[in-house]
Amino acid sequence: MKMGELSIEMDQVDVGEFNNPSEATANNVENGENAIASEELIHQYPSLFTSKTLIELSNSSWSRSRRANEDVQPYLRGCKWSPDGTCCLSVVNNDGVHVTELSRDLYTGYVAPNRIxxxxxxxxHVKECGLIYDFCWFPLMNSSVPESCCWLTTRQNAPVQMWDAYDGSLRCSYRGFDAVDQMEPALSVIFSNDGSQIIAGYKKTIRTFDVERPGREFVEHKIKAPAACIDTCNDLLAVGSWNTTISLYSVNTPGNYKSIGVxxxxxxxxTQVKFTPDGRYLVSGARKDNRLLLWDIRYYRRPLNILPRVVETNQRVYFDISPCGKYLVSGGTDGVxxxxxEDQVHWRSALEVTEHMGDTATYKFPxxxxxxxxxxxxxxxxILATGSGQYHLRRPMTSPEPKTNNQDSILPIIKKESSSDESIATKQSNKRKIEERESPDLEMEYKEDSENSLVFWWIGEVPDLT
Structure with missing residues (x-):
């Protein structure tokens, strides 16, 4: 894989040889000021959703093979952009990890509405067997530095593994062992902000690994609830658990976690916790919970705000916060x-208890x-990356079968009982018994609205939009 370097092209000025030293000094000062101005332009994050229109840029989809098992359903379970923005890492159920590159024409400029x-x-494509619990990029990843191009995964019955983003090879692994010296998989994993440490959450512990020392050397901290999801910002660590709580820790030294509160x-x-870029707020989401909770880490006793979304299943539904901290976006089981x-809806403000809580979203895109x-x-x-799909249960497909002697013996009984005064519950029970005796063939069938795809969307300004 040859990954491109995402950067804003700058015109190089040929200084040449100056006869007058003062002229060279003045030119250097001017070039330095231009460089500073260019750096400010590079780090200035663009405004999003200004055109109130999303343009589809790229699309990739997955479908089940004909020879695959009936329970195999390849749907998206998460996607994350690389820190340098050159590619997107996505996890597909029963199909491992995929890396997809961003088209080079999208590195700069705008997008026309009629773009192909x-x-x-x-x-x-890394075909990992087993359920992948969590994944993350190296925070200092840069395509021009091959050593920094890697990601972490933690999956069922396996240690934390580091993968190379150039060829998909396994670099190393970080193994956590319990009290009886048995290796256990991590439920969540993340890098520290400087990339020197790996923080992995387990059922009863949080283990910190040194990136430069793979193996089984780690610093351990005991916790009371499983660490289903984690996020870190500066010296803070947030741990979300299956028991509906979020624990907040202060990290002074690697492995030394001081509890702040629950x-x-x-x-x-x-299912997910995420700090805002300034580190003052924390956003959290849960399974079968139609709410995103916003927390002020200085006053964490109660949520600061409640943002509605649609999550009607146990599936993890991701949300994200823009690098500028102004925009919060979230998916839903309804596909919206x-x-x-923040400029139109103060979602980071305090919650008014007496206020009627409705749908406070600024925009909604199906x-x-x-x-x-x-x-x-x-x-x-x-640019926004979205992934779709979910597990669809099997539906019984009844095939016509000739009547048997058992069915003939049942029908008169049902007819006789139906003529008597029996309750509705008894009738429904007899109907279920007949359906069970028929033993219909079960066949895996996708619903008509099933969709398993990774899509890139343009969410910036569209100059030619009329």
């Missing part, structure tokens, strides 16, 4: 993308006809 949609193909408010197991713009479970905002460009 790209059909994406994975440049790297936050309560969700109705289901917490919801956006909260992007997918299936569950929109994955959301990731590009770190530099106004």
């Amino acid at each position: 949609i790209d059909v994406m193909d994975s440049v790297i 936050m309560h408010g969700h109705g289901g197991g917490v 993308l919801k956006v909260w713009d 992007l997918h006809k299936d569950c929109c479970n994955s959301i990731s905002i590009h770190p530099l460009r106004p």
Whole structure:
């Protein structure tokens, strides 16, 4: 894999040889000022959703093979942009990890409404067996530095593994062992902000590994509830658990976690926690909970705000916060993308108890006809990555069969009982017994609204839009 370097091209000035030293000094000063101004332009994050229109840029989809098992359903379970914005890492159920590159024409400039949609193909595909619990990029990843191009995964019955983003090879692994010296998989994993440490959450512990020392060396901290999801910002660590609580820790030294407090408010197991870029607020979501809770880490006793979304299953539905901290976006099991713009809806403000709580989203975009479970905002460009899909249960397909002697003996009995005064519950019970005796053939069938795709959207300004 040859990954491109995402950067804003700058015109190089040929200084040449100056006869007058003062002229050279003045030119250097001017070039330095221009460089500083260019750096400010590079780090200035663009405005999002200004045109109130989303343009589909690229699309990639997955479908079940004909020879695959009936229970195999390849739907998206998460996607994350790389820190340098050159590619997107996505996890597909029963199909491992995929790396998809961003088209080079999207590195700079704007997008026209009539742009041709790209059909994406994975440049790297790691076929991992087992359920992948969590994944993350190296925070200092840069395509021009091959050593920094890697990601972490933690999956069922396996240690934390580091993968190379150039060829998809396994670099190393970090193994956590319990009190009886048995290796156990991590439920969640994340890098520290400087990338020197790996923080992995387990059922009863939080283990910190040194990135440069793979193996079984770690620092351990005991916890009371499983660490289903984690996030870190500066010296703070937030841990969401299956028991609906969120624990907040202060990290002074690696492995030394000082408990700050526990936050309560969700109705289901917490599936994601994420700090705002300034580190003052924390957003959390849970399974089968139609709410995003916003917390002020200085006053964590109660939620600061409640943002409605649709999550009607146990599936993890991701949300994301823009690097500028103004926009909060979330998917839902109804396939609708919801956006909260701080300039129009003060979603980071305190909650008014007497206020009637309705749908406070600034924008709503029906992007997918299936569950929109994955959301990731590009770190530099106004581009959004979304993933769709969910597990669809099997539906019984009744095939016509000739009547047997057992069915003939049942029908007169049912007819006789129906003529008597029996309750509705008894009739329904007899009907279920007849359906069970028929033993219909069970066949895996996708619903008509099933969709398993990874899509890139343009969410910036569209100059030629009329």
